[in-house]
Amino acid sequence: MTTLAGRPTAEILEHLSTVARGATGHAAAAAALELAAEVVRDGRRRLLTLAAADAQLAGEPGRAAELLRRADATGEQLCAPLIADAVADARREMACGRFRAAERGLAAIVRRLWETGAIRPLPGVLSMRGWALARAGDLAGAAADAGQALALAPLTGDDQAVSRARHTRALLDVLRGGSGADDVLSPSDPVGVGLALLAGLAQQRPEDRAVAAPAPEFVPDLLECRLIRNRALSTKDLNTLHGMTRSAAAPIAANAWRVLGLTGAQNCFDRATRLHATMDLPFDNARVHLSYGERLRRDGDRRAARNQLRIARDGFQDLAATPWALRAERELSGTAETLSRSGLTPAEFEVARVVATGVSTREAAAQLFLSPKTVEFHLSKVFRKLGVTNRAQLAHVFPVLSHA
Known part of the structure; x- marks a missing residue:
């Protein structure tokens, strides 16, 4: 027992848990951490808390709850890292459209939370990082983080993380082709379905409660759906878009300029393109070129439309956003001289x-x-x-x- 109680044994077990977790073997990771907690004198709460998280991710909520109860019963204090400033930094990066930089900062926070066993903030940070990854174009990483956030949130009681993770999944549906529709846009058109899903995001807040004010980030998308439905926007809607072009959040301003361009307003697409040159938003950037190309083609300038549509198609293909790439390709076919x-x-x-x-x-x-x-x-x-x-x-x- 003296040998087992030594620190090296616990470290080996914890290392094995990390390896198992990386291979999605969360059940094995939980078992290794639980065993490690039995052979150390100090730090049992951290190990049992981590075991609870892995058990939850393994689909064993009952075992996870019991491990968390045992962790709390140790009476030990967890050395939780201070993450508020780092999270605030990530939010500022996202507001500027720098989602890759935000993801890197959030990834560092996730590592510290796992290392210290402070899992309660983990679903919220994972859901935020998933959103950043989706916006930056890493769809597989975004799906993984959203899935982990949804799995862990019931253990920690973080309803807001659940809502954010669902928003990420909705965005992934938009890129991949959508899985639901409304009566505004054609259910046979995956891109139309995607637009409807984006409009739906505009009408939600992270708490998923019915509120009067829609989420600003997707208000331009909501107005785009209205434009498609009504073939025009009201003076109030146009004023809303013009106000959003002055937003301090660059992604909101760029999207507002894009939708204004769809109404025929001059120089709007150029303004949106300049803003995107400073941001990490490959999907939104491709949408600007798609919208610009569609507008130019309908105005009869097929040569200029062709250049814009090729950029859009290539951008969507890089993201594996197949329905959007096909739409750009179909638009391109309409510019062919033959x-x-x-x-x-x-x-x-x-x-x-x-x-x-x-x-x-x-x-x-x-x-x-x-x-x-x-x-x-x-x-x-x-x-x-x-x-x-x-x-x-x-x-x-x-x-x-x-x-x-």
Whole structure:
């Protein structure tokens, strides 16, 4: 027993727990830490607390609660690190759009919390780091952190961390194609679903309570959905966007400029692009180029649109944001000079391209910022010029687009 009580044995067991945890073997990590707690004279609370966290992550909440009770019963004090200043620094970095720098700071906090056994703040910090990782484009890392935050939060009673982690998962759904829709945007369009999910985030706070004021970061997305639905924004909505362009939070300002650009306002996309040059927001940056390209193409400047859309497509591909990359690719196909030989006007070609994918008139109108009546007007001209009489025949005229 003298040999087992020596510090080296406990250190070996703790090291084994770290190795097991890294391999997602949280049950083994919990067992090693619990055994280590039995062979040390001091530091039992830290080891048992860490064992509780690993048991919780292993899907054993009953065992985790018991280990945490035993940890508290030791009467020992935990040497919890002071993290408030570091968390505040990370928040400031995120407000400036520097999400990679924020993630690095939060990763250091996570390491200190694991080392000291101070797990109570861990779900909140993990949920924050998951959000930073998602915004910086590390989708796998973001999913892992959000999952850990959701698993640990019931053990520590951190409801706010649960909400933040769910927000991260919603953002991941946006990038990957969405898993839900509303009646504003087409459920057959994964990008439209993603926009609806972003609009939903604007209407929530971390506490998930119904509140009057929406979350500022996603208000421009909420207004974009309104623009698609109504094909125009009210004076109040436009004033809201103009006010947000003066936000001290660069991501909010850049997104507001982007949505204003969709309304046809001048120089807005250039302003958004300049802001993104100072930030680590690859998805948002690609969206600026996508929106700019769509606007230019609808204005008839296909050459300039092509340059913007290529940047957008490449950015989405780097993120593995497949639905968004496909949308950019479809927009690019509409800028090809050879496709204009059909005799269709740019507006007619665009309506034909979208309708050929199998969407309804209403869904096509939502995607094109047109009224259903205008879509039908252009479609009748398309049928006459191409010598087709129905949508099935139209799809054969555009076989590549209809199967994109």
